[in-house]
Amino acid sequence: xxxxxxxxxxxxxxxxxxxxxxxxxxxxxxxxxxxxxxxxxxxxxxxxxxxxxxxxxxxxxxxxxxxxxxxxxxxxxxxxxxxxxxxxxxxxxxxxxxxxxxxxxxxxxxxxxxxxxxxxxxxxxxxxxxxxxxxxxxxxxxxxxxxxxxxxxxxxxxxxxxxxxxxxxxxxxxxxxxxxxxxxxxxxxxxxxxxxxxxxxxxxxxxxxxxxxxxxxxxxxxxxxxxxxxxxxxxxxxxxxxxxxxxxxxxxxxxxxxxxxxxxxxxxxxxxxxxxxxxxxxxxxxxxxxxxxxxxxxxxxxxxxxxxxxxxxxxxxxxxxxxxx
Numbered sequence: 001x002x003x004x005x006x007x008x009x010x011x012x013x014x015x016x017x018x019x020x021x022x023x024x025x026x027x028x029x030x031x032x033x034x035x036x037x038x039x040x041x042x043x044x045x046x047x048x049x050x051x052x053x054x055x056x057x058x059x060x061x062x063x064x065x066x067x068x069x070x071x072x073x074x075x076x077x078x079x080x081x082x083x084x085x086x087x088x089x090x091x092x093x094x095x096x097x098x099x100x101x102x103x104x105x106x107x108x109x110x111x112x113x114x115x116x117x118x119x120x121x122x123x124x125x126x127x128x129x130x131x132x133x134x135x136x137x138x139x140x141x142x143x144x145x146x147x148x149x150x151x152x153x154x155x156x157x158x159x160x161x162x163x164x165x166x167x168x169x170x171x172x173x174x175x176x177x178x179x180x181x182x183x184x185x186x187x188x189x190x191x192x193x194x195x196x197x198x199x200x201x202x203x204x205x206x207x208x209x210x211x212x213x214x215x216x217x218x219x220x221x222x223x224x225x226x227x228x229x230x231x232x233x234x235x236x237x238x239x240x241x242x243x244x245x246x247x248x249x250x251x252x253x254x255x256x257x258x259x260x261x262x263x264x265x266x267x268x269x270x271x272x273x274x275x276x277x278x279x280x281x282x283x284x285x286x287x288x289x290x291x292x293x294x295x296x297x298x299x300x301x302x303x304x305x306x307x308x309x310x311x312x313x314x315x316x317x318x319x320x321x322x323x324x325x
Contacts (some may be wrong), residue, residue: 053077055106060149062141069150070096070118073158074109082161084114085154086319087147089121089173091196092131096120099170102295103312112316115158117150119143121172132176134200135233143176144183151187163324168192168315170290171222174213175233178241181209190322192315195288196222198235199244208249208276212318213242214311216286220301242269242280249273261308264291274325279318281309 053073059066077083086109090099096118100106105116122141123133133140147167154160167188169177174196181191182203190210197213215238217224226237236244246253251272258266263285269278283291287303292310 055100058153060146060153062146067122067141067146068096068120070100070120071154072100072106072109072116072118074113074115076110076113077115077158079159082159082164084164084166084319085151085160086114086116086316087150087165087167087169087177088116088118089132089167089169089176090118090130091169091171091173092121092129094121094170095130099173102170102290102293103168104294105312108312108316112320114164114316114319115154115160117154119146119150129172131172132179134172134175134179134198144180147180147184148187161323164189164319165324166190166192166319166322168194169196170194171196171288174198174222181205181211181245185209189324190319192311192318194290194311195219197238197241199241199248201235203244203248205248208251208273210272210276210278210318210322211245212279212281212315214281214283214286214291214309216283216289216291216303216306218284218286218303219288220303221288242278245278246272249276249278251276251278263306264308281311281314283309 053075055070055072057068058071059068088099088103088105090096099118109116121130121132123129123131123143133143151160151165165188167177167180168191174193175198177191177193178198179200180188182200182205185205185207188209190212192212194214195216197215215224221231222234223230224238226234226240246269249272251269255267255269260266260281263283265282267280267282272278281291283306285304286306289297289302289305290311291306292312293305296305
C-alpha cells in the first residue's frame with residue numbers, strides 16, 4: 001500500500017512537471033509576424049526572466065505576439081564596463097538551449113568575458129523547423145529586425161560595447177549569419193558561420209565584415225560541393241560561397257594556407273576592403289558538426305566531429321581581434 005501511495009504521488013509530480021513544461025513551450029512557440037518592438041520583460045516567474053549574471057529568457061514583442069531569446073551573462077559582468085555581445089544562432093529543428101550546450105558557449109563566455117545571446121528561430125515552426133527566414137519570404141518573420149530589436153532591448157538594461165557585437169551560428173544558423181553579414185555590416189564587427197556558409201544572392205554590404213568559417217568536406221546536410229542532390233535551400237558549394245565573399249570584399253585572390261593537422265587546413269584571404277580578412281577552416285573528415293564540441297552527434301547525417309580544433313575557442317579569439325573601427 002505504501003508503495004502505491006508513493007507511486008500515486010510520483011505520478012502527480014510528473015503530471016505537474018509536464019503541465020508546467022508544456023506551458024513554457026506554449027509561451028516559447030511564438031509569432032510569425034515581423035513588425036518588432038521592444039517588450040519590457042515582465043512575468044511573475046522570476047526563474048524565466050531575470051536581470052544580472054547567469055542564464056535567462058527574455059522576450060520582445062513581435063506584432064501581437066512575443067519572440068524569445070536566451071541570454072547568458074558571465075559572472076565577471078560589470079555594468080560600469082561595456083561588454084562584447086555574441087549572437088549564436090541554432091540550426092534548423094534545434095533551439096537556444098541545445099545550441100548553448102552544443103557550442104559550449106557558457107564556459108567559453110566565462111573564460112573569454114562576453115555576453116552570449118541565443119535567439120529562438122520561428123520560421124517554418126509549423127513544419128517543426130524552428131529555422132530562420134534567410135530567403136526573405138514575405139510571409140515569414142523578419143529575423144534581421146529581430147536581431148536589431150534584441151540589441152536595443154539589451155542596451156536598455158546592460159552595458160553593451162557597440163563596437164564589439166558579433167554573430168555565429170550552426171547550419172541554418174550559419175546561413176542566417178551569412179545573411180546578417182550583408183545586412184548588418186555596420187553593426188556586426190565579425191561573423192562566424194559553422195557548417196553553413198553561403199553568399200546571399202543579394203548582398204549590399206558596404207563594409208567588408210571579417211569572417212571565420214568552418215566546414216567539413218564530408219558534410220551530408222550542407223554539402224561541401226553543390227550537386228543535384230543538395231538541399232533546395234543550399235544554393236552553392238562552400239568554395240563557391242567563399243569566392244563570392246572574396247570578390248565582394250575585394251580580398252587578395254591568392255590565399256595563404258596553413259596545415260593545422262592531418263585533416264584540418266586553415267585558408268586565409270587577406271587584404272580585404274577596410275583591412276578585413278576571411279579565415280576558413282577546411283576539415284577533410286568533418287561531417288555536419290561543430291568542431292571540437294564535447295557533444296558528439298550520432299544521427300545518420302551527422303558524420304565525424306573533428307577534435308583537432310575547437311571552433312568556439314578559435315571564434316572568440318578571432319572576434320576579440322576584430323572590433324568595429
